[in-house]
Amino acid sequence: MRFKGRLWKDGGFWLVEVPALDVMTQGRTKREAVEMVADAIEGYVDRRGFKVDVFQGANGDVEVGSKDAAALTALFLRRRRQASGLTLAEVAERLGARSHNAYARYEQGKSVPTVEKLAQLLAAVDRGHDVVFGMSGA
Numbered sequence: 331m332r333f334k335g336r337l338w339k340d341g342g343f344w345l346v347e348v349p350a351l352d353v354m355t356q357g358r359t360k361r362e363a364v365e366m367v368a369d370a371i372e373g374y375v376d377r378r379g380f381k382v383d384v385f386q387g388a389n390g391d392v393e394v395g396s397k398d399a400a401a402l403t404a405l406f407l408r409r410r411r412q413a414s415g416l417t418l419a420e421v422a423e424r425l426g427a428r429s430h431n432a433y434a435r436y437e438q439g440k441s442v443p444t445v446e447k448l449a450q451l452l453a454a455v456d457r458g459h460d461v462v463f464g465m466s467g468a
Contacts, residue, residue, distance in 0.1 A: 331402060332395035337363060337386065348394055350461075352409045360386075367394065374409070375401050377439070403448070404439035411437070411455040424454040 335348035337360065344363035347354040348371070355370050357363030368382040371394060375382075380401050385393045396402045411421055418437070422430035435441040436451060443451055452461055 331399055332385065332393040333402075333406070335367070335392045335394060337390045337392050346392060348392075350409075351394070351406060352413050364392070367392075371405065375405050377401050398439075400439040400442045403442060404437050407451060407455065408437045410452060414455050414457075416455060421451075421454050425450065 333348050333350045335346060335353075337344060337346045339345075340356075343356045343358060344360050345354065345356045346363045346367040348367065351371060351374075353367060353370050353374070355363065355366040357366045364384045364386065368384050371382045372380055377398070380396065380398055382394055382396050382402075385395070387393065411418075416424075418430035418434050422428075422433045425433060427433060433451070433454075436443055449461075452459075
C-alpha cells in the first residue's frame with residue numbers, strides 16, 4: 331500500500347505533501363525534501379526498524395509506502411482521527427464498541443483491518459470523506 335503525494339518547488343525550497351497522512355515538509359533540494367518526508371513519517375510511526383520508501387513519479391507525483399503495512403495503516407488511521415479532532419473513546423462510540431481498546435489496536439498496528447473493516451473505521455473517524463484507491467504508475 332502506498333499513499334500519494336506531490337513534490338514541487340516554491341521559491342528556494344522543494345516541498346513534499348502527503349495529504350492522507352497529513353504530512354508536509356520541505357528541503358533545499360528535491361533529494362533533501364524526499365528524505366525529510368520519509369524521516370517525518372518514520373518519526374510519526376516511531377517504531378524501531380520502521381522504514382518508509384518514497385517513489386518519485388512524473389510531474390511531481392510521489393508515493394510513500396512501507397513493507398510494514400500494519401504500521402503505515404496505523405499511522406493513517408491515527409492521523410485521520412486526529413485531523414477530525416476525535417478521541418479514541420469517541421471513535422469507539424461511533425463504531426458501537428464497548429471499549430476504545432478494540433479500535434486502539436488498529437492505531438497501534440497490533441491488528442490490520444480487512445478492506446471492509448478499514449472502510450468502517452474510516453467512516454467513523456472521517457465522516458463525509460471517502461478514500462479513493464487507485465493504481466500506481468510508479
